[in-house]
Amino acid sequence: MESSSATRGGSTRREATRQKLYEAAVTLIAEQGFSATTVDEIAERAGVAKGTVYYNFASKSVLFEELLRHGVGLLTASLREAAERTARDGGTKVDALDAMIRAGLVFIERYPAFTQLYVAELWRTNRAWQSTLMVVRQQAVAVVEGVLHEGVAAGEFSAEIDVPLTASALVGMVLVAALDWQSFQPERSLDDVHAALSRLLQGRVSGRSGS
Amino acid sequence: MESSSATRGGSTRREATRQKLYEAAVTLIAEQGFSATTVDEIAERAGVAKGTVYYNFASKSVLFEELLRHGVGLLTASLREAAERTARDGGTKVDALDAMIRAGLVFIERYPAFTQLYVAELWRTNRAWQSTLMVVRQQAVAVVEGVLHEGVAAGEFSAEIDVPLTASALVGMVLVAALDWQSFQPERSLDDVHAALSRLLQGRVSGRSGS
DNA sequence: GTTTTTGCACTGACCAGTCAGTTCAATTAC
DNA sequence: GTAATTGAACTGACTGGTCAGTGCAAAAAC
Numbered sequence: 001m002e003s004s005s006a007t008r009g010g011s012t013r014r015e016a017t018r019q020k021l022y023e024a025a026v027t028l029i030a031e032q033g034f035s036a037t038t039v040d041e042i043a044e045r046a047g048v049a050k051g052t053v054y055y056n057f058a059s060k061s062v063l064f065e066e067l068l069r070h071g072v073g074l075l076t077a078s079l080r081e082a083a084e085r086t087a088r089d090g091g092t093k094v095d096a097l098d099a100m101i102r103a104g105l106v107f108i109e110r111y112p113a114f115t116q117l118y119v120a121e122l123w124r125t126n127r128a129w130q131s132t133l134m135v136v137r138q139q140a141v142a143v144v145e146g147v148l149h150e151g152v153a154a155g156e157f158s159a160e161i162d163v164p165l166t167a168s169a170l171v172g173m174v175l176v177a178a179l180d181w182q183s184f185q186p187e188r189s190l191d192d193v194h195a196a197l198s199r200l201l202q203g204r205v206s207g208r209s210g211s
Numbered sequence: 212m213e214s215s216s217a218t219r220g221g222s223t224r225r226e227a228t229r230q231k232l233y234e235a236a237v238t239l240i241a242e243q244g245f246s247a248t249t250v251d252e253i254a255e256r257a258g259v260a261k262g263t264v265y266y267n268f269a270s271k272s273v274l275f276e277e278l279l280r281h282g283v284g285l286l287t288a289s290l291r292e293a294a295e296r297t298a299r300d301g302g303t304k305v306d307a308l309d310a311m312i313r314a315g316l317v318f319i320e321r322y323p324a325f326t327q328l329y330v331a332e333l334w335r336t337n338r339a340w341q342s343t344l345m346v347v348r349q350q351a352v353a354v355v356e357g358v359l360h361e362g363v364a365a366g367e368f369s370a371e372i373d374v375p376l377t378a379s380a381l382v383g384m385v386l387v388a389a390l391d392w393q394s395f396q397p398e399r400s401l402d403d404v405h406a407a408l409s410r411l412l413q414g415r416v417s418g419r420s421g422s
Numbered sequence: 423g424t425t426t427t428t429g430c431a432c433t434g435a436c437c438a439g440t441c442a443g444t445t446c447a448a449t450t451a452c
Numbered sequence: 453g454t455a456a457t458t459g460a461a462c463t464g465a466c467t468g469g470t471c472a473g474t475g476c477a478a479a480a481a482c
Contacts (some may be wrong), residue, residue, distance in 0.1 A: 054438090
């Protein structure tokens with residue numbers, strides 16, 4: 001009767017089911033919102049019985065909360081990796097920001113539904129998962145702020161910039177541009193979008209340089 | 212249309228009731244989302260009977276849709292006014308963008324709940340008011356795009372910029388920075404936030420020193 | 423006297439969460 | 453080998469509650 005969780009470190013079956021539920025939930029909630037999405041819908045899209053949802057998650061809210069944590073975790077890791085890679089390669093801090101913009105675009109291209117859902121919840125108040133959201137948001141933004149701080153310390157950026165606000169603005173720039181890209185011109189290439197945002201980042205908008 | 216105080220598309224009394232309902236709905240929906248907000252709540256917060264809601268609006272969705280139209284209409288008018296005022300005063304296109312950034316901040320400071328709710332709905336699909344949202348969104352973004360186009364035509368901006376994408380990015384920059392401002396540092400002054408965004412717009416981030 | 427609002431009871435659809443029962447892969451017994 | 457046993461994973465009908473929208477007579481506002 002020993003804990004025969006013989007199937008190495010947590011059953012694979014269960015993990016697969018949870019993954020299917022995440023994938024089903026993310027699209028439905030992105031399209032319709034949390035409250036308008038029913039557990040029955042999620043179960044059906046995942047090809048699973050309703051009871052299975054409750055076997056795997058304590059409630060609809062908990063499912064959503066874990067989904068948020070999981071998704072933002074991926075983004076944060078990706079941003080951090082981009083910043084570190086740039087630093088290792090001896091790039092400037094502007095290069096690091098540029099690499100993070102690209103990492104953001106790659107993420108959004110890959111998980112557009114998650115991004116959409118995240119934005120829709122981010123500034124809400126009075127919701128069960130508010131505090132969770134706060135924590136993961138800060139982890140992601142902190143990566144951007146870190147690069148800005150280092151840039152100021154190294155004299156690459158003006159000492160007068162407002163780090164948190166500039167970080168927010170940069171995040172917003174990428175977020176909205178990318179969501180519009182996915183919604184209205186999904187056929188455009190990532191490189192194309194990235195180039196346009198790079199230009200903006202480096203202040204090469206004003207000042208002519210016609211083709 | 213006559214502009215007598217009593218006539219403005221209907222009786223004043225009715226208009227006042229509708230206004231109260233808008234105000235009640237906007238806060239509740241911003242906090243909780245559309246589906247999680249009940250008609251009973253809206254009526255109660257507006258200090259009005261439930262029947263009155265249905266006397267004034269065909270349905271909950273229609274109330275929300277008209278709310279969206281109304282709110283974005285205010286924003287669009289404000290952006291347009293800012294652009295035109297700058298043009299009249301002989302400002303550059305960068306000045307016009309800067310004035311529009313300020314107009315955006317003023318709007319968000321005044322109607323934070325509306326902004327929040329708007330962002331939450333903007334990239335959703337499969338919702339009843341999707342097409343309405345599309346139209347009003349485009350009206351607002353078109354104002355920014357117009358200024359960018361004029362700037363390119365006048366040689367003030369590089370001919371290589373991607374106008375729609377740059378417009379999206381600028382909107383995103385202001386939107387996210389302002390929402391974060393309102394959520395996390397509401398005590399900061401608008402001028403302060405505006406200054407930080409102006410700096411970013413004019414590419415005065417990289418490059419050391421300041422004014 | 424017409425328009426607007428109120429108050430409130432009512433309905434029918436919908437939905438989160440429950441639970442008694444089933445499936446199945448792995449383990450143990452023979 | 454194969455039969456019996458175990459327990460985690462899964463199922464889906466069911467329940468208790470919620471909510472959008474209705475109907476209407478009476479009051480208030482204009």
